Structures are given as structure tokens and as C-alpha cells.
Amino acid sequence: MSTLANERSKSYAIIGLGKIGTAIAQAFAREGIEVAVAARRPLDMLATQIGPSLAPQRIEDAIKADVIILAVPFATHQDIGRAAESWQGKIVIDATNAYDVPPEELGGLPSTAAVAKAFPGAKLVKAFNHLPASVLAQGSKTSQGGRRIVFIASDDDAASASVSTLVDKLGFAPIELGRIGEGGLLIQARGRTWGQLIFQDLAKFG
Secondary structure (H helix, E strand, O other): OOHHHHHHOOOEEEEOOOHHHHHHHHHHHHHOOOEEEEOOOOOHHHHHHHOOOEEEOOHHHHOOOOEEEEOOOHHHHHHHHOOOOOOOOOEEEEOOOOOOEOHHHHOOOOHHHHHHOOOOOOEEEEEOOOOOHHHHOOOOEOOOOOEEEEEEEEOOHHHHHHHHHHHHHOOOEEEEOOOOOOHHHHHOOEEOEOOOOOOOOOEEOO
């Protein structure tokens, strides 16, 4: 199977439909891309309001997808990690922010590297976290006509490229920053400090 065909065949799920999860789900709905959505509360009515390409599921079923977008509060990520016996081969997109979490609680690691410990075997990618939900919900096009940038960081090059393809399919402009502990630090919160690219609403033209 070609790389492009492989990307087209991937299944997607969003865990958590708070403000960020809803903004991401709206991006899927605008492009008519099928995505499972799950949370600890019933989502049928909200999913219907967002668009027909959303499929409400139980968390236990949604995490069977190839690509899982983690859009829950940072403090609850371990609960989601325990929902599967194995995360082998899956891509987990970390859209959480660990602002105000003491670095010592993370073992001195970037928050996404700490999240990875709860998803053994998964390929962790940081994305969709640097914009406020209200900005992300405005969609991929800026008022100036450019494509809104979504930054991506991962220690797995293939996973980073796969998420870049998804971001592009959703209409946004993907910018890969490299490894989580290097360029990825620009979109990580550390203690009460935000990474330098967080909240930066940037666009790509042409």
C-alpha cells in the first residue's frame, strides 16, 4: 500500500470534547472526515450539532482507532492510558497543556514525554495545543487569507509526518519542530511558563 493510501485508510478518534476537543472536531466536520469522539459524558447531542462525520463512541471503543487525539485535561491523561492493554503502533496526539504542573512531578521531562509513559508502545506527537480553543475554532483560514499554522513535534519522524498529513487534510498549515525535547519545547508549558510559540496565531501564505 502506498504511503498516501495508507494515510487515507487511517481511522481517527478524539478523546475529550471540551473546548479544544470541540474545536478539533469542528475541523474534522468542516472537511467531512470521519472521526470517533468519546468522553466520560454522553456526546450524542453535541456530536450531532457539530456534524455528521462525528461518531460518538465509548472510550474503550474509540481508542481502537489508529490515531487518537488526546484532548482531555492533563491531569486525566493517565486514566485514558489505562483504558487499553496495549498502545503498540498507535499514534497519540497530545493536545494537552501541563501549565502549572510542577516540573518535578514530570520527572523533569517535557510534558509530552511524561504523557508518553502512560501510553506504552504508542508514538507520541505534540500538536493542536498551542492555540486557544477560541482561535482554533475559527478554522484554518485567517482573516488575512493565509492558512493557520499548527505546530507539530515528535521523537518519531514517521508519526510526525503522518500528523502533518492530517493537519494538511484539515486545512491547516503544518510546521514540524523536530523532537519533543528540542524544537518541541517551544510548544510545551513548564511549570508556570509557556513555550515561546504557545498563543502565537501565525499563518502560511502561498
